């Protein structure tokens with residue numbers, strides 16, 4: 001062993017990492033920085049242009065929904081400061097699901113600020129039994145680790161955080177422990193209902209993936225369809241994305257730039273419309289990607 005050899009090994013590992021098309025999610029983080037902004041009422045956006053992080057000022061401490069991508073924690077903390085808050089005041093962190101791109105700041109915030117972490121019970125079990133399904137290994141950073149939550153969320157739970165009351169449902173599909181959240185948001189004399197669906201991606205519904213994890217008949221796709229149906233008729237005025245594409249965030253910000261007000265975030269049709277789009281897209285995906293024989 002020599003210092004020079006160690007450095008060469010490091011460069012080779014790095015070159016190998018960059019060959020993976022997924023590596024751009026870790027190497028290009030600051031390129032996705034977005035100025036944080038207040039969306040509506042006490043809900044602020046502190047995520048980047050790819051993966052959402054929402055901050056809610058509960059009146060008795062801050063609550064975060066998701067913690068950004070692994071490797072993006074410094075940027076997340078910067079965004080929280082930039083939004084006018086102190087990251088040390090984040091009392092609660094609710095994780096949409098247990099994948100690598102949503103849990104970035106979790107360990108840091110718990111260790112540093114004592115933030116209490118919440119996650120769907122099935123994803124807490126996934127961490128214990130099949131940590132590989134978190135994809136934390138894709139970050140290629142040996143310092144990243146998945147941590148068990150302090151509180152496991154179950155279907156139908158109702159929890160209060162400061163003056164915010166949240167209703168939770170499990171919506172398995174993208175992972176088994178994806179959660180859906182509903183709560184009221186008030187701005188002036190207008191109260192709207194926010195709705196959040198914690199994971200839409202079909203990457204975990206691919207035939208190869210499901211076969212490898214022991215579901216060769218791809219039953220998880222049916223589970224996903226059931227989950228969409230389960231919450232589709234919830235009344236939602238204010239649809240919060242899990243990734244920015246879900247609620248067309250870029251288009252809405254463009255409208256705001258051109259003079260629109262905060263009501264661009266309010267659309268009582270958007271939730272059911274998007275869930276229906278996902279249902280149709282999944283049915284098409286199922287035709288194109290049949291289960292293994």
Ligand SMILES: [Zn+2]
Nearest residue numbers: 099174199201
């Ligand atoms: Zn995911």
